[in-house]
Amino acid sequence: MPFQRLRGFKDIYGPEAAGFSRVESVARGVFSSFGFQEIRTPILEERELFRRALGDETDVVQKEMYEFEDRSKVQVALRPEGTAGVVRAYLENNFDKTEGLAKLFYIGSMFRSERPQAGRLRQFHQIGVEALGTDSPYTDAEVIHCLCLFLECAGAGGFKLRLNNLGTFEERAIFKEKLKDFFAPKKAELCEDCRNRLDKNVFRVLDCKNESCRAVVRKSPPIHDYLNEESRAHFEKVCGALKSAGIEFTQDPYMVRGLDYYTRTVFEVSHSKLGAQDALAAGGRYDKLVESFGGAPAGAVGFAVGVERLLMSLPEQAASEDREDCFFVATLGEAAFQEGFKLLSKLRAEGLRALMDYSAKSLKSQMRSADKSKSRYVIILGDNEIQKNEFTLKDMRDGAQKALSLSDAPALLKKESMKC
Numbered sequence: 457m458p459f460q461r462l463r464g465f466k467d468i469y470g471p472e473a474a475g476f477s478r479v480e481s482v483a484r485g486v487f488s489s490f491g492f493q494e495i496r497t498p499i500l501e502e503r504e505l506f507r508r509a510l511g512d513e514t515d516v517v518q519k520e521m522y523e524f525e526d527r528s529k530v531q532v533a534l535r536p537e538g539t540a541g542v543v544r545a546y547l548e549n550n551f552d553k554t555e556g557l558a559k560l561f562y563i564g565s566m567f568r569s570e571r572p573q574a575g576r577l578r579q580f581h582q583i584g585v586e587a588l589g590t591d592s593p594y595t596d597a598e599v600i601h602c603l604c605l606f607l608e609c610a611g612a613g614g615f616k617l618r619l620n621n622l623g624t625f626e627e628r629a630i631f632k633e634k635l636k637d638f639f640a641p642k643k644a645e646l647c648e649d650c651r652n653r654l655d656k657n658v659f660r661v662l663d664c665k666n667e668s669c670r671a672v673v674r675k676s677p678p679i680h681d682y683l684n685e686e687s688r689a690h691f692e693k694v695c696g697a698l699k700s701a702g703i704e705f706t707q708d709p710y711m712v713r714g715l716d717y718y719t720r721t722v723f724e725v726s727h728s729k730l731g732a733q734d735a736l737a738a739g740g741r742y743d744k745l746v747e748s749f750g751g752a753p754a755g756a757v758g759f760a761v762g763v764e765r766l767l768m769s770l771p772e773q774a775a776s777e778d779r780e781d782c783f784f785v786a787t788l789g790e791a792a793f794q795e796g797f798k799l800l801s802k803l804r805a806e807g808l809r810a811l812m813d814y815s816a817k818s819l820k821s822q823m824r825s826a827d828k829s830k831s832r833y834v835i836i837l838g839d840n841e842i843q844k845n846e847f848t849l850k851d852m853r854d855g856a857q858k859a860l861s862l863s864d865a866p867a868l869l870k871k872e873s874m875k876c
């Protein structure tokens with residue numbers, strides 16, 4: 457092979473491409489019912505945008521961004537996540553002045569030069585939402601509700617939602633010093649990575665998966681002890697609103713995030729089908745980001761789901777249930793073939809998806825073609841049936857068959873295609 461795709465990059469086709477389309481359309485449906493509107497931001501942005509938003513010391517900025525100087529000598533980067541670009545667009549297009557509350561969603565490719573493994577790619581896809589211009593804890597709850605509903609509608613039920621309160625930047629600065637003091641005498645019990653993290657990004661020690669580090673972390677003071685009344689009250693309202701929306705969650709006092717912009721509420725959704733990379737989605741509130749980009753103070757909260765991980769979380773049956781709403785016309789006999797061809801054209805003129813295999817001779821080989829094309833329905837038409845002005849409709853999902861009137865075929869089939 458003269459050329460191969462790059463490590464950590466994928467071609468998406470066949471059932472996986474169908475899975476992408478399906479979850480994207482579920483996302484559009486669920487998000488619009490919550491009042492979110494689509495935004496498409498550029499894949500390439502100024503490097504500084506991400507550095508300022510995500511934080512200088514984060515792994516993403518330090519090690520993972522695809523960055524380069526373009527031909528006009530501007531330092532640019534492929535977006536490693538969606539939030540920074542959305543906040544830039546919110547300010548650049550004056551949504552802060554015209555919209556009040558802006559509720560936006562996005563679907564697209566992100567790039568991080570991480571070590572590839574199952575569920576971890578260098579080009580991956582996120583589906584996310586951002587609600588900008590509000591401090592209300594009910595918006596946190598609404599965004600989380602929207603995430604859970606989306607995951608359920610996409611077929612990834614059985615996930616676990618964990619929440620934490622990371623407080624304001626000021627509260628976190630105090631907590632950071634307390635943590636450093638706590639870990640300093642226990643340095644020898646920590647792994648090498650965590651020993652390095654102590655100075656640079658002590659919060660990441662809380663996140664370490666190494667068992668000896670976890671044992672130390674379990675004895676560390678929780679951030680909750682360093683939060684003021686306002687931050688605690690905000691978080692309690694988020695939890696209360698989630699409970700009244702019937703959303704199950706657990707509080708994880710040691711959960712931190714890999715991006716620095718978060719304030720107060722943070723959350724993560726994990727799924728048991730994912731293995732080591734078990735984070736299916738994550739998000740939180742980022743009340744200082746708009747201001748740090750030069751806007752007036754404006755609270756904001758959002759999440760992003762990893763699409764590849766979402767598809768990995770689906771049960772086998774849902775993942776393979778990729779039969780499309782397509783009608784395959786199978787005929788037996790010359791008169792039936794002519795009638796079938798007419799019907800095929802009528803269905804297409806009605807905007808329905810329809811196929812026919814002109815070369816297959818027997819009914820059996822046409823059924824094989826229908827199966828291969830992943831059509832959900834097969835229309836079976838024989839010369840006998842034509843005499844009775846009928847055709848047989850077979851649903852390939854469950855094998856059910858029924859006889860329908862041939863003269864009303866387009867209308868009847870249109871109705872059929874609207875059923876789930």
Ligand code: HAM
Pocket residue numbers: 536537538539568570575576577578580581582584585586714715735736737738739740741757758759760761762763764765
């Ligand atoms: P994040 O936690 O960095 O948050 O990423 C969100 C999700 O993207 C992860 O839970 C995971 O499913 C997926 N993901 C991340 N990296 C990879 C990778 N290398 N390969 C495959 N999937 C990956 C954010 O990006 C924030 N912008 C979320 C947010 C929106 N917070 C507020 N608003």
